[in-house]
Amino acid sequence: MGDVGLTVLGVALLAIGGDLLVRGSSRIAAAARMSPLLIGLTVVAFGTSAPEMAASVAAAAQGKGDIAFGNVVGSNIANILLVLGASAILAPLAITSGLLRRDVPVMVASALAVVVVAWDGAIIRFEGAALLMAALAYVLHSIRAARGARMASEPATSPTVGSRPGLGRGAAEAVIGLALLVLGARWMVEGAVALARLLGLSELIIGLTVVAVGTSLPEIAASLIAAARGQRDIAIGNVVGSNTFNVLSVLGVSSVSxxxxxxxxxxxxxxxVPVMVAASLACMPVFLTGARICRTEGVFMVGYYAAYVIYLVLDASGHDHLPVMSLVMGAFVVPLTLILMGFAVYRHLRNGAPPAR
Incomplete structure (x- = not known):
């Protein structure tokens, strides 16, 4: 099978797997009376990050550190700007959960942790192990907090998890969906990387763009389908959980490997790395004020990602238009981002947090 055919087949499996994963996760949430947000932060987020884990660990073990690190950083940038932006264009995303407001700062802190551990130009095994310990603590804390909130809101006579219908079917759908996502991402990345190498791109650029977008396709598929089905908590929790998991677990395991x-x-x-941190910080005013990501903001987020990728390609090729693109990024994109962040806060303070349309 040619590179193009392998890529197309991988994308098809990603779409099918994403649909099954969201369906199964929703059934699990309903059957086990778990918060859909918790499902998004754990089952969906960790499952859709499996391609990032496989790609980065394999690359790191083969001495391809640029691909491994670029995959994590590029995936996190794509998750925020591309996945959240595209989801908001499809259906405006309401940010109302107190649990989410706690997990967003963790996502930002994990992005800042990359700066700390990579500042000296390398992530040693001890630092990777520390990231893994932080990932374990994050998962346990999220489960404990969500379980406490659920117990406080439901009667003591609620039935046991095992007696609720739909749990087995949901688990089966989620497992099949995850398997298709992993296989689809693998085939898509293999074909896309082969095509990118023909264009003469460096391993870092391949990791930041082709591999990052390829391994983020499960997040794109899962979040878009969740948004279309009205499961906005899953759509947002998927991005927040995936970004945290990518840094703490994927980067941690890759460094240890x-x-x-x-x-x-x-x-x-x-x-x-500064772009990743800035993208994470840009979400906080919207997330923490309980506002929403509307379609207009979604368009800008996708546009920012397109500008970022164009800049990378121009920089890698030494194109004559690179100085112009640098001027556009510095003189227009950054100020416009600050204006949009201020507008989001102003809208919340003036009108409160309107429901998503």
Missing amino acids: ASGGMAIHPGALHFD
């Missing part, structure tokens, strides 16, 4: 730790390309440390 790499012999002697994982070297970090200076270009990624000085440009792409």
